[in-house]
Amino acid sequence: MSGKTIVEKIISAHAGRDLRAGDLCVAELDFTAGTETKCPRAVRMFEDLGLPLHRREQVAIAMDHFVPSTNAQRTNNQKKLRQFAEKEGVRLFLPGEGISLQLFMENHLLYPGALGGIADSHASSLGAVNCCCLAIGETELATAMATGKIWLKVPESIKVELKGTLSPGVYAKDAALALMGLIGTEGASYQVLEFCGEALKNLGMGERFTLCNMVSDIGAKTAIMPGDERTSAWMLESRNAPGRLVNADPDASYCRTIELDLGSIEPMLSCPHSVDNVHAASSEEHTPVNLAIIGSCTNGRLEDLRAAAAVLKDGHIHPAVRMLITPASRRVLLEANAEGLIDIFVRAGAMVMPPACGPCTSFTQIGVPGDGDNVISSANRNFKGRLGNKSASIYLASPATVAASALTGHIADPRPYFCRRQSA
Known part of the structure; x- marks a missing residue:
């Protein structure tokens, strides 16, 4: 056997x-x-x-x-x-x-x-x-x-x-x-x-x-x-x-x-309205973004916040975008604050939520998107109505991709931000 x-x-x-x-x-x-x-x-x-x-x-x-x-x-x-x-x-x-x-x-x-x-x-x-x-x-x-x-x-x-x-x-x-x-x-x-x-x-x-x-x-x-x-x-x-x-x-x-x-993977997106509707982020760069969310049990840890902060540092969120950041725990929040990440988020124009599931399920009624809004989120589900509005569309991505999209106002590949820092 x-x-x-x-x-x-x-x-x-x-x-x-x-x-x-x-x-x-x-x-x-x-x-x-x-x-x-x-x-x-x-x-x-x-x-x-x-x-x-x-x-x-x-x-x-x-x-x-x-x-x-x-x-x-x-x-x-x-x-x-x-x-x-x-x-x-x-x-x-x-x-x-x-x-x-x-x-x-x-x-x-x-x-x-x-x-x-x-x-x-x-x-x-x-x-x-x-x-x-x-x-x-x-x-x-x-x-x-x-x-x-x-x-x-x-x-x-x-x-x-x-x-x-x-x-x-x-x-x-x-x-x-x-x-x-x-x-x-x-x-x-x-x-x-x-x-x-x-x-x-x-x-x-x-x-x-x-x-x-x-x-x-x-x-x-x-x-x-x-x-x-x-x-x-x-x-x-x-x-x-x-x-x-x-x-x-x-x-x-x-x-x-x-x-x-x-090594063959590039920044990816799970597109509306199913987690397996997966495409490269670069193929959707024309798509405007209205709400950007970082957090959830999938990507609310310290390394996720570091990746987002690396993109957002010295930048400002696009005026058409609301951005919500929810640390996965109080420990993560304290460590992120000690590293200066929270300062980066607030100066960039993001709203920092209490450590919890946050807007991931719409239970808190925080961050509900408007009709026709496009949401990019580091959470794990994107079916219709997941965030409290069935007329919104949800894209799933890494915290870095979410951050890059929040800066530009449309879905964006985050790799240029990291390449510039490597070559500097």
Whole structure:
């Protein structure tokens, strides 16, 4: 029999038996979490079960979508979650601390070899730290809090081999978009994207996070990265980091293998109204821009803000453009401020939002585009109405491309900004 993929190994270890893709099992979870979008209903269902928490230290709640809250119902839901967390002794992240997935990574709540269940569709992001993290719904969240277990089918894995090196002005977001276009919105249904290859050694944890983040929008169950030196370095940031690096066997069986040459990728766009409608940014440079957004769980980290600031420095946003910047966490905001990035954004004419999901989903009713507006965003979804107006068009791009477009007033390739600085 052939060897195992990373996910087959992790799920087998948590189910207590040898498993392969397609097998059904009940597995023990190391971590369970949710946000104020699904936690209120999950908490009610959990309380209806009349069971105690399985292990309170393995449960976390983050308030990141409704920040700041825009109505009494949402505020009351947040209040109830505060009361539940205090009563049960679970980890609680308050509004303004940041985006749940970013906070879980910063605080090392998941680790190599772990199996997690998070009530957030982009839970796959945490595969960057060599763990298997699954997106779950309210019912699964409620039962997981009570039992510490999840029922699932072991997914097949797609091997994504990364080669080459990203060029100046080209980022992991561009690689992620290129991959979305290659696979298509239904091309990885209930499968895992297992990233590997020599190019990984040049990608930092934030870039890995971005690559893993977007796979849910092509139907994937999750994504995962191998355990390597970068993972070990991330683990060392925590004094009590548990975990064990997990890697695929050389003879592991995959349902598909994809090679992606990072050196051949240029700044990319996901055009309206589907994430797999991918084109080079240079092909859309005639398209005017009305709203530019940097942030979200995909690209709100410090390295993303640095890339945007490198473009915006000494410039000013086009008068026809509104620009919103939302750091992924309070830590990111503080570090960006210490580096002078926030000063660059404000002087350029951007508005800096509280650390949270921000305008990504329109839940906050902040940054809703006008009729016929074109939006360029570093977030992960661009279907109609995603930002609260079905008549607007959303383009997805890297923070550097978003920044270049905000300066010019139309979609722009950011590479000239980096080439000028290299030649200076």
